[in-house]
Amino acid sequence: MLDAYFLQQLINGLTIGSAYALIAIGYTMVYGIIGMINFAHGEIYMIGAYTALIAITGLAALGVAFLPIVLLVALICAVIVSSSAGWAVERIAYRPVRGRHRLIPLISAIGMSIFLQNYVHLAQGSRNMGFPLLIEGGFRFGAEGDFQTSISYIQITIFITTLICMAGLSWFIAKSRTGRACRAVSQDLGMSSLLGIDTNRIIAATFVIGAALAAVAGLLLGMYYGSIDPLFGFIAGLKAFTAAVLGGIGSIPGAMLGGLILGVSESMTSGYLSGEYKDVVSFGLLILILLFKPTGLLGKPEVEKI
């Protein structure tokens, strides 16, 4: 039965899920190439959201009110700052420990995550900041008097932006020279460096791409939720990582699929059970999928080599 309420939850879920997918790309690409969990990725996303908010408020103070310009400038600022942060994090915290025991980069990443969280906390305070909803309004349909399904323009924007980003990324990975190098490095790091690929540059590029997509998600979700705070990256990062694992870590279509499944299952839980338990359901789902399909939905099975 496709009733209006179910449809509404589905729309909400797809919106949030596609934003999760944008963040999940960063996790999945980094994991695919160097096999580490980039714990600080959620913080990169949070920094993107803060930069976007600063840009929007700054433009408003300067008197710029033309919406496309404001959005574009905020997006560019967020992408530049987040990408730089992503690059710097890789350079400072991950490159020196690359290739050591796998716990070492993980601890380094957790340390970086704590550092960035507190950096923004000290600079901007711990209070949550209202994020202006720049794209207002939406459609409603369904019979008058009944429950009406609504799609707001921001939801449409989130969904379309995600599709564009994903299409762009897929094209980039499939066709461009750097993209080809990325695939080569993720298959065999040592071999590709022997064949003359500058692996350090490719790994840095992966971090920058992931950070840029996270910044886009930061702007969009900041507007969608209406407020941000320094801790806002942590739980989103955790969800996005869950999405990446759900879809099969290392696989880009998997991240998209995982994000959508996670988003829909969350909004269904809040719609039909209770909003408080949505995180329980998403982590429960993760545990179940891993138990029955340990490499995720679209992940390649790993062959044990002796």
Place this chain on the structure above:
Amino acid sequence: MATSNLKHALFCAIITLVVSYPILGFNLVSQGTSVGLEGANPTTVTAVFLAALAVFLFQLFRDQIMSGLGRVPKPALPTTRNMSDATRVRMQNLIILFVVIGAAIWPFLASRGSVDLATLVLIYVMLALGLNVVVGLAGLLDLGYVAFYAVGAYTFALLSQYFGISFWVALPTGALLAALFGLALGFPVLRLRGDYLAIVTLGFGEIIRILLNNWTSLTGGPNGIGGIPDPTLFGMEFGRRVKEEGNISFHDFFGIAYDSTHKIIFLYLIALVLAVMTFFAIRRLMQMPVGRSWEALREDEIAARSLGLSRTGVKLSAFTIGAFFAGFAGTVFASKQGFISPESFVFLESAIILAIVVLGGMGSQFGVILAAIAVTILPELAREFSEYRMLIFGAAMVLMMVWRPQGLLPMRRIHIHLDKPE
């Protein structure tokens, strides 16, 4: 000087500016429902530019600086390499004996606040020793360790609230229940590989915390549970007045004046005894076949399995034993605080305990104890910088991993050295 160095230095300086200027240079201010923007004070802006300049200069002269640093001789760490294993173990036991005696006398001379802090240190020592079994010895990455700590603490809090049981009954109950949780979680998930295991345990930790937070009718939700009783000494209570019929208070029994520090010292001594017990129990386990098989499985899973070790059984034993000691620590924590809420069992706590294990040197019990002391006490000493505490903690974790990833005191295995025949 190569031009590539100059280019790289310029690039790094620009990145520094881009990362720090927007966030530090502008302050967002809430104005009612909307948000305004202010420029930061000039000192901050100057500092940002100075930092960029510093990065530029460092990157420009990096080769010279690095070769200059390389010439400074590294401080030699004290080594016990030339000692035979038997002497080393005997010396270790002697040191342990002195430290424990010292730690038992110390609270009677120290201030109330520092004894209280020392109890917390001991709780972290127990937690870190327990996690050391899982992460350091068995090589299983557990990011949700705090869940078992929470199970121990809440077991005591709930049982005392609903059934009025005492600390001494709750201590084994909490630990066993935590172990049971470990067993129940471990059974399905332990066949997952490294990072998947990490994320599943993380998810489990979050699930436990969210349940505690939202099951308001049972756990009181975010308000937590208060009024958790203090431990008693053979039925003697440490409060000013006796709470339970038939009990006698400690100061009445000995005919001394009431002093609230008695309770603090008593709790500290309990924590000390439990921490020492944890230390010796795990040290014993490490020398037993089960401990050896943890390490064997960590080093080479395929080889260990082909020699007939049961993968699930060995991993499960490590996981359960780790959870058991977390439950121990949780009960002591609940008793020390007298009040617990889900706030105390967030992911950051798991990260801190993991950081202790890694900083100390995975698998090394002495290292882990040292790191637990350092990680708990240093932030307290840095009270003036309390704002910057977590910032420094995060940075220290990264720097430690870059410079000394093997930890403070790397693990040394007992081994036999064969002399070459002449």
